[in-house]
Amino acid sequence: MMHIRRSPEEIAANRARYEDHQKKGLEFAPKALPAPSPLPALPISADAIIHQETIPGSWYWSTKLLRGEAIRIDQAESNSTVALVAWNAHDTSERINLVDTVKMQWTTALGKGRVIFSDMGRVMFSLIEDSSGANDCLMGGSTAASNAAKYPGVKTRNTRDNLILVACKLGLDRRDIAGVLNLFAPVSVDYAGGFAWRGKRSNSGDYAELRAEMDMLVGFSNCPHPLDPDPIYQPKPVIVTRFRAAAPAADDLCRTATAEAIRGFQNNTMMLA
């Protein structure tokens, strides 16, 4: 095998550049990011609300969400994990991409101030509020098999099948689901990479607000997370409120917290031009 090495000078220059990005990503950004949103959630003004949906435990729902609108996902009776997927409404081949989201923001801890990217380097959601600080982007949702193992003999619905139903009713199919974001799922990762459920599930009344940064189709599944410690299958209803968000100010946290978010929003601007 023949291979000509790049020069040590080229390699050193690229390494220096990477280490500069890495330092900014790991050291600067977290200082600019706030603590979780306070409880209880403030009410949303009635004239901003476009639609409110109560998703029963174990069920799914989907909605169109236009740029500038937002959704609040509210654990009405606590202790629910909500799995979420999203597609660009105008080109569904562009979709939520969690591996890019965590790699580009140098963290798997997605909370208030962070953004969720598509596979095209554009921002889909700004996490403008998040009280739980515990959202899982690694483990995915439950499946028929994972539920059967966890709740033997119990008839259950699961996130995988729910989201296939969402996709198919939108004219998409199972190829279009490439990972889910779990809201309200305190999954911890140890140094060996092992996952565990961290403490209690979440606070009663925990909520998250995601502002749409492009027109999207958004799907939800309301089933227990695979690591949820409750041995009984008893998912609670969640309330999703679609509303008109306040226009982002020039110093909007999510748009300015990190160099990566700033560049992502530049990509959004190019799409809209």
Add this chain to the structure above:
Amino acid sequence: MTDFAPTCPPRSLENAVEDHFIPAEASWSGVVRKGQTIRIEDSYGQQAIDTLFYRADDFAERYSNQDTMRAQTGAYVGIGTKLISNEGNVMLTMTADSCGRHDTSAGACSCESNTVRFGHGAKYLHACRDNFVLEISKHGMSKRDIVPNINFFMNVPISPDGKMTIVDGISAPGDYVELVAEMDVLCVISNCPQINNPCNGFDPTPIRVLIWDAVTHIGA
């Protein structure tokens, strides 16, 4: 981290049924039949090898990083890891690994993600997703079919506080993994051309892929 497990002695370069040299930055795809073993060799060391698997007779069933991580309740790939499909089926099992650390939570590089990570000046650089698009287009698939992949030999530690960063690979020249196919699969590889992060020491190098038929006397 897993302990080193050498390949079974009956597998030699002479009795491999396929032997592919994949140049630096290039892509490759090929079918691995149920029972066959595929060896992916990091010939020069410190080279990230981005890999996807599709069920050979139904491409809508494909590798799922979240299902794989969920099934083993852990983030890293090593010996014994079962690679799980989006339908919950075992596609392949890792049976040998001389390196000990492989990533499946950081995905492949792309021109678009590079603009976010490294600035818009990094847009027009060869990237893994372009390799994947070209390679799967040969099989009738498109960008829509690209899902989060495995990065063999890429070291992406995740801290308990969530911090995630790509650091220098720990693979040495000649390190390899072996996977036995549990179904007929199409294997698609992008030999990562990334020169903006240390996944390949900023110097992409060639790799080698070997495939052996199931040999019933192995291990007997």
